[in-house]
Amino acid sequence: MIHRRKFLASAAIWFAGTTSLTRASIIRDHMPWTPFPTSAPDFERPGPWQFFTTDEATAVEAIVDRIIPPDPDTPGGKDAGCAVFIDRQLKGPYGSAAGLYRLGPYTKGTKEQGPQSANTPAELYRKGLAGLDRYCKANNGGKGFTQLSAEQQDGVLKKIEAGEVKFDEVDAQGFFDALLKDVPEGFFSDPIHGGNKNMVGWSMIGFPGIRYDYRDWIHRHNERYPHPPVSIAGRADWTPHKS
């Protein structure tokens, strides 16, 4: 027998974000059809930080610029919007681990059994950034991560990557692993998610985005595809300036 109230509470969570019909229905006689796209994505707009505090955001912008540094041809993580991307992700379903299996008991298992932490990604970042700040200040005469030189910042990150640094509340190495996953995602995902600003990540490698039809090029073997990328949001030169 199912406990109705408990079920409803969980149903409300796992249907949040589900596309198409989210209520049970009977389908008969014809293919159900409602005109227009049924699950259009949200666009992340520039603007104030939604998850990070100002101090956290400053630190994250410094970190993403070390993970993907700027070079003469391509902006780094900061100017590509990777910190904005992570901010919006942590504010959303990813940050709260929505849809994942969250029932206990939480037990540490083998590496092969996968992540078993009770921390959500939002908690991991909050505690990880606090841990980083404390570690930096304790070891650099009171200077936080953003006050260190680029070389010093790389040194700190390398120590964390190597497992030589311990944070109080959270696994420092696990925090860095999350960054190594999330920062490139910000650099290479569609700009509608807040990163890959002006499609700089895609332009760097020659990925054309969502063009969807390459029938004219499949036979052009060993000829580099020549057209610039297109995002779900289109291209800047498709949208007239309003001012």
Next chain:
Amino acid sequence: MVRKLPAKDVVIVGLGWTGSIMAYELADAGLDVMAIERGPWRNTATDHPPGYAADELRYRIRHELFLRPEQTTFTFRNKMSQTALPIRTWGAFMPPNGVGGGGVHWNAETWRFLPTDFVLRTHLTQRYGAGFLPDDMTIQDWGVTYDDLEPHYDRFEYLCGTSGQAGNVKGQIVEGGNPFEGPRSRHYPNPPQDQPFGATLFAKAARDLGYKPFPQPSGNMSRAYQNPLGVRLGPCTFCGFCEWFGCGNYSKATPQTTILPVLLRKPNFAARDNSEVTRINLDASGKRATGVTFVDTGGNEWEQPADLVILSAYTIFNVQLLLLSGIGKPYDPVGNSGVIGRNFTHQTISDVVSFFDPAKFAFNPFIASGSIGMCIDEFNGDNFDHGPHGFVGGGYMGQVQTNGRPIETAPVPPGTPRWGAQWKKAVKENYQSALKPGTGVHGSMYSYRDVYVDLDPTYKDRFGRPLARMTIDFHDNELKQNAFLTDKFAEIFQAMGARQIVKEYRKGPYDVTKYQTTHLCGGAIMGTDPGTSALNRYLQSWDVPNLFVTGASAFPQNPGYNPTGTVAALAYWAADAIRNRYLKNPGQLINA
């Protein structure tokens, strides 16, 4: 309170490929059919429009089209001595959700198994002797043969408009196709898809090495196609967003693009979506199913009575529902008794990543479909003499590059730091000139006494039901097989002129975080002996004759191909037995 609905002739649990095929066949036979699907309805054009379907973060990384683990998941351990822990986020495989099932998000790699795959134990024992097989390997014959299934494979390929090059038509070997395949009654309905540069280069090198490369059979259209039901599909545009994504172009064969439009017009068919079956109900004798109980999204519990129950959910959910409903004897690996949960398998995948000179090679890896590519089959099944090698099994291998999506596919040479300026430079330099097949080596996994599914003693789903527990690890036979195949695969990339090659061998222990395929198999297997199989050769339960169980859960072991072609052929085969034999005289079709 459980509310009882009017009785139906047939209730179908899960509306993916096999649920759709069964529903069509049984409704066509005049039966009143209700299908119950856990996930939502999905429409081709409005759920996956080209304007935003190509969103790698949303669909590939955040798994939007898949079951949410919060809804239900499994627990996993390598060994019986360990405590299983829940899979909190998907990794090694991706259980589907919604109408169309895995048929919505698949790559559409559409294979037939080898004739010897179906008589595996008999064949290997005859050729190599019983002592050649490891003691704890529990492989079995299927109880059905390639010849039995051939007309049903054919039916599915024509339903889907499979694009491919036949290698054996009625015993005649056809140049350019797979010479190892079983004889087919006619050619594929559509010619193979066009091949990009990397696949063409692979085929040339393979041919120079003495192999017989052929195009991967693909459920993505090489041209516009109208199937025998009158449903039309359009040509694939090589968008590179196939597996994990829905195709808004009507170019990928899915239940929605091939069969559902016609099925839904039948007045004696209806489906319920967003409704999860929680139990198959039995009468007092325990020998007859009376229908199913399900819960809708409002939390309402319903009983749907039916004369015939078709269980066609994803592999492991079939097994779980049998265990939770008390149907069949649960498998006990210690006593080596019971059948439900027995012969559970997955896959042995590995890859070779090769780096070419960026000044000379531009592969445009984003120009891809789910199953364009060139393959060889020399090292699959028993297509080669295993005698000198000390293992059995094998797999096809190929340059089947499904995407150049940059989060997933941005290979860098070994020794590159994981971040920083050097990483960024390496990504930029190698994106266009590296090859990373989406499939690579597609190896078999044979069955073992200590690889199985049962119910977890600790972890529960949101209804408070025990999660299914997988106990699975790689055995030496599979690891030896993989090392041999991966080395052979790498030789081809060497011959293509790669300047650096990385062999990504599959190594133990089995890791639930590393994606291989979604081809979980077994646990409710078919066979000839009720002591070692859950189902007879018609997918009919030995214990409850008005219950048929479709899907890869029926595979006694997993051969070296993608399973969907065989899963669908078995569904047509079972539907044929129901229509032509069972309905005339409902009862056990085989006297064991």
